[in-house]
Amino acid sequence: MTRTDGITAALSHLGRLDELAGANTPIARVDPRAKLVTTAAFLVTVASYGRLEVSALLPLAAFPLALFALGDVPLRPILSRMALVAPFAVLVGAFEPFLDRQPLGTFGPVVVTAGWASFASIFLRFALSVSAALLLVATTGLDAVAAALAWFRVPRVLIVQLLFLYRYLFVLSEEVARSLRAHALRSPDHPSPRLRIAGSMLGQVLLRTLERAQRIHVAMLCRGFDGEVRLRRPLRARLSDFAFIACWCAYFGLCRAANLPRLLGIAVHGAG
Amino acid sequence: MSHHLVRLEDVHFSYPDGTPALRGVSFELHHGESVGLVGANGAGKSTLLLHLAGVLFPSSGRIRVGDWPVTSETLGNVRRSLGLVFQDPDDQLFMPTVADDVAFGPLNLGLPLEEVATRLSGALERVGAAGLGPRPAYRLSGGEKRAAAIASVLAMSPDVLVMDEPSSGLDPAARRRLIGLLRSFEHTKIVATHDLDLVMDVCARTVVLREGGVAADGPTASIFGDSALLEACHLEKPLRLQGCPRCGE
Numbered sequence: 001m002t003r004t005d006g007i008t009a010a011l012s013h014l015g016r017l018d019e020l021a022g023a024n025t026p027i028a029r030v031d032p033r034a035k036l037v038t039t040a041a042f043l044v045t046v047a048s049y050g051r052l053e054v055s056a057l058l059p060l061a062a063f064p065l066a067l068f069a070l071g072d073v074p075l076r077p078i079l080s081r082m083a084l085v086a087p088f089a090v091l092v093g094a095f096e097p098f099l100d101r102q103p104l105g106t107f108g109p110v111v112v113t114a115g116w117a118s119f120a121s122i123f124l125r126f127a128l129s130v131s132a133a134l135l136l137v138a139t140t141g142l143d144a145v146a147a148a149l150a151w152f153r154v155p156r157v158l159i160v161q162l163l164f165l166y167r168y169l170f171v172l173s174e175e176v177a178r179s180l181r182a183h184a185l186r187s188p189d190h191p192s193p194r195l196r197i198a199g200s201m202l203g204q205v206l207l208r209t210l211e212r213a214q215r216i217h218v219a220m221l222c223r224g225f226d227g228e229v230r231l232r233r234p235l236r237a238r239l240s241d242f243a244f245i246a247c248w249c250a251y252f253g254l255c256r257a258a259n260l261p262r263l264l265g266i267a268v269h270g271a272g
Numbered sequence: 273m274s275h276h277l278v279r280l281e282d283v284h285f286s287y288p289d290g291t292p293a294l295r296g297v298s299f300e301l302h303h304g305e306s307v308g309l310v311g312a313n314g315a316g317k318s319t320l321l322l323h324l325a326g327v328l329f330p331s332s333g334r335i336r337v338g339d340w341p342v343t344s345e346t347l348g349n350v351r352r353s354l355g356l357v358f359q360d361p362d363d364q365l366f367m368p369t370v371a372d373d374v375a376f377g378p379l380n381l382g383l384p385l386e387e388v389a390t391r392l393s394g395a396l397e398r399v400g401a402a403g404l405g406p407r408p409a410y411r412l413s414g415g416e417k418r419a420a421a422i423a424s425v426l427a428m429s430p431d432v433l434v435m436d437e438p439s440s441g442l443d444p445a446a447r448r449r450l451i452g453l454l455r456s457f458e459h460t461k462i463v464a465t466h467d468l469d470l471v472m473d474v475c476a477r478t479v480v481l482r483e484g485g486v487a488a489d490g491p492t493a494s495i496f497g498d499s500a501l502l503e504a505c506h507l508e509k510p511l512r513l514q515g516c517p518r519c520g521e
Contacts, residue, residue: 218327223424223425225380232388
């Protein structure tokens with residue numbers, strides 16, 4: 001597969017998260033505001049753990065796993081997107097094992113240092129937070145997330161920025177794919193553009209993207225867009241939505257207050 | 273309501289770099305009329321359409337759509353009365369699914385959700401795209417995209433339907449379906465196009481633009497029969513009016 005084909009394929013997968021949101025699943029039916037609040041509570045809980053906590057974080061994985069299962073979300077699109085941002089988490093935690101060599105305990109013959117525990121904790125927290133955020137979009141749709149943000153009085157400017165950023169991502173990638181294809185077809189021996197050509201190409205792509213973005217903006221204005229996001233499905237909170245928030249928040253609180261895996265270990269040993 | 277639905281009076285416009293695009297365009301459109309807007313590349317067709325939708329404003333002259341003069345204060349009302357279908361449907365379809373796109377306009381009009389749902393299904397049915405609702409726009413064929421783009425404008429129930437090159441990029445069967453669809457609309461229509469055969473099928477009247485001005489305005493049949501005029505405007509007779517290449521008749 002050439003690079004151009006790769007970009008085109010990536011582009012067709014880009015919108016896949018939003019498509020998933022159209023499915024009629026128990027999680028998709030939960031009010032977007034309830035999912036937003038619960039996800040925010042989840043992220044705060046994950047971030048609140050100490051830097052060496054690993055085992056205590058594990059029970060929190062129940063939240064993304066439940067969203068996966070009840071939302072009927074396929075594993076692949078979420079994992080591939082997590083892999084895209086994983087290098088950032090690895091980079092953040094990469095030096096921990098070298099900087100902090102204080103032994104923390106043994107795992108069979110291997111001595112676990114504080115640095116490695118910190119690295120594992122950073123990576124686990126990354127996996128939990130990113131998967132939860134992706135699952136929020138995959139089970140809700142970005143427009144509904146934006147409408148929920150608006151309900152919570154998040155400034156409209158920020159919401160519109162978020163929506164446009166998402167839309168223009170498609171526009172920009174399409175223009176890049178087109179330019180690369182045009183270049184590859186007329187440069188069979190060097191399908192990847194050289195630096196000098198890449199520079200002018202990027203300039204052209206940006207100018208064309210701006211023009212296209214303007215046309216899309218005009219199309220939106222012509223159909224009465226005034227900066228407010230409106231949804232076809234009204235935001236309607238039911239009792240089950242409150243129960244969704246309450247149950248998950250209680251569970252997050254429980255996970256935070258007590259180290260469940262350790263308690264389980266003690267219980268098992270005690271029983272043994 | 274005035275007798276004329278769309279009225280342009282001596283409209284002039286130059287782009288910011290000084291290039292003149294419209295030089296004294298005047299014409300009127302009556303209720304229920306279908307007008308073909310033809311002319312060479314750069315004759316000012318697209319610029320004129322952007323003026324009608326209040327995206328561009330004339331340097332001098334006046335434009336009126338329905339009961340409203342087109343000014344920055346009346347844009348909301350003008351855009352309720354006039355629906356513009358863009359040349360490239362990809363510019364017009366920007367929501368996650370076709371249904372979201374078609375509902376975008378009615379939601380912005382502040383209609384109740386039941387009415388939005390009625391208009392959504394009505395518009396999709398009208399263009400023969402009832403099954404496309406849940407699909408994302410970028411997965412549609414050219415003909416389906418065009419139908420969805422038209423539905424997105426129809427859902428706002430405009431009085432005037434304005435289309436920029438509606439048949440560009442369509443295969444012959446999709447083009448034929450589009451012509452059937454346009455003929456079935458009772459709306460007042462302005463169709464800017466190079467497809468003169470489509471104009472013959474859809475529009476009883478034609479306005480010819482040349483270098484930003486109106487070169488001719490009259491019944492389609494008589495305008496397309498005037499070879500000298502068409503040649504002067506860089507146009508050709510529609511294929512069906514040209515002689516048979518074999519027998520010359």
